[in-house]
Amino acid sequence: MSFCLTNSSSCMKACHLPIFRNLRQLELVLHYCCSWWPELLKTSPNLESLVLDHSRHPSWRMDSCEFTWLQWNSPESVPSCVLSQLKTICTRNFRGGQDEMKVAKYMLEKGQVLKSLTLYTAHLVCTKEKLCMQLLMFYRGSKTCHVELK
Template identity: 30%
Template sequence: MPEIVYAYLDVNYWHPWKIFGSISSVKQLELCLPSSKEYPVGTVFHNLVYLMLCTCETEWLNLLLCLLRDSPKLKFLRFEQYHPIRPSEERPCWSEPSSVPECVVSSLETLEWVKYEGGEEEKEAVAFILRNARCLKKATISAASTDPVKKLEMLKELSFLSRCSGTCHLTFD
């Protein structure tokens, strides 16, 4: 499907990777996938400029790193927790990649995080992006919590993170 522009995948099937080869020309992609264990090595999203990734599944960080590596022109990255997290599931641990994906360094301009909870893996993912995104112009973080004390603590933590781009405007809501 070489002309596909937008794809939304919310898949409950454990082997959705066969679809990726068919949508590699996509410009906008929204994903909620249960696993990244069988991510197809060699799939490159040459046209992808907008990525929304759901953070409800335990594998979201691994999937993020695969997609960043394979999306050299990505400009807009959005995280959102569309579905409730199952209490029985452990949250993922961040593993700093050995190299910074090309898109983070050379094209990523906007970061949005909706329903940010301030968990350790979320803080580390945001810190990695802010620290390495040279072209980042705007980062908008919206807290999941309505507790003003918790929101203030998150704001303090985020405001102390180093930013590679001196022109990045950080907004916390």
């Protein structure tokens, strides 16, 4: 089963989520503050593929905000899918901001069976070379994980 979910944290915080036992693929379009999505991972124990699209709301101007919409806080416990099932992660519109890097680091460190992390970059806050060097320094829970910048 595959879901494509477009939502904001304000809607998801108040919700009690069911367990999605058959969910294997998930695409999340994150328009702004998205501190809720690790809770969704906790309810998806068999998730194998995750796509995070960091799209901005159409009304945002490129120069009008500091892109604080991610607001990443590591979950207290690692979602079981990250430890044992999650094989591919694709991130679209990756800028290389501090919170985005925290997410990449967390997923690389905790993803014990992760095979690939693909980052499609857009409007980077640094050069691709610097971003690549930072990513190479992160510990990897999976020794077979391939990281690719596009």
